[in-house]
Amino acid sequence: MYNFLQNFHSGWAYLTLLMGVLFFVMVGFYAINKKERNNFITKLSFFTTLTFHVQLIVGVILYFVSPYAQWTENTMKDDTNRLYAMEHPLMMFAAVVLITVANSKLKKSEVVKMTPAILGLLALACVVSRIPWDAWLG
Numbered sequence: 001m002y003n004f005l006q007n008f009h010s011g012w013a014y015l016t017l018l019m020g021v022l023f024f025v026m027v028g029f030y031a032i033n034k035k036e037r038n039n040f041i042t043k044l045s046f047f048t049t050l051t052f053h054v055q056l057i058v059g060v061i062l063y064f065v066s067p068y069a070q071w072t073e074n075t076m077k078d079d080t081n082r083l084y085a086m087e088h089p090l091m092m093f094a095a096v097v098l099i100t101v102a103n104s105k106l107k108k109s110e111v112v113k114m115t116p117a118i119l120g121l122l123a124l125a126c127v128v129s130r131i132p133w134d135a136w137l138g
């Protein structure tokens, strides 16, 4: 089960990043051009949020079974251990909250505003800052 979850979380991360970038670019484009919210942008926002939530759920399960997310008395002194046990989960959780608020703000206005795009960018920044890049792509 651990291997399946790890592979899933690793692969789904590509989709999460792709959807995050698409969300920011498209919502930003709609906001700059003061376009009305339509079916496309509402669906894009919904599926971006869904993608983030799926990654969160799998991440939480993984947290309890992964050998990298263990807490020891040296966790805070060890960069890799601290990343997996604390920084990665916290920042990713913040990203999911931000994208969820962005989605809810987008749904509330007729004309697309800049706020959801900025929240989307902040969510992306959280994700990008605390992905274990070396383990993922190295």
Ligand code: HEM
Pocket: 006, 009, 010, 013, 016, 017, 052, 055, 056, 057, 058, 059, 060, 062, 063, 066, 067, 068, 069, 084, 088, 089, 092, 093, 095, 096, 127, 131, 132, 135, 136
């Ligand atoms: C929502 C955005 C998230 C993204 C984009 C993301 C992305 C990633 C990536 C790319 C890896 C490295 C995978 C690899 O080594 O191939 C990873 C590992 C990991 N993530 Fe996440 N993650 C997210 C959320 C979370 C959350 C919320 C938790 C826990 C509460 C979590 C827990 C973990 C753990 C424990 C690992 C290490 C897995 C292992 O190799 O044993 N992730 N994550």
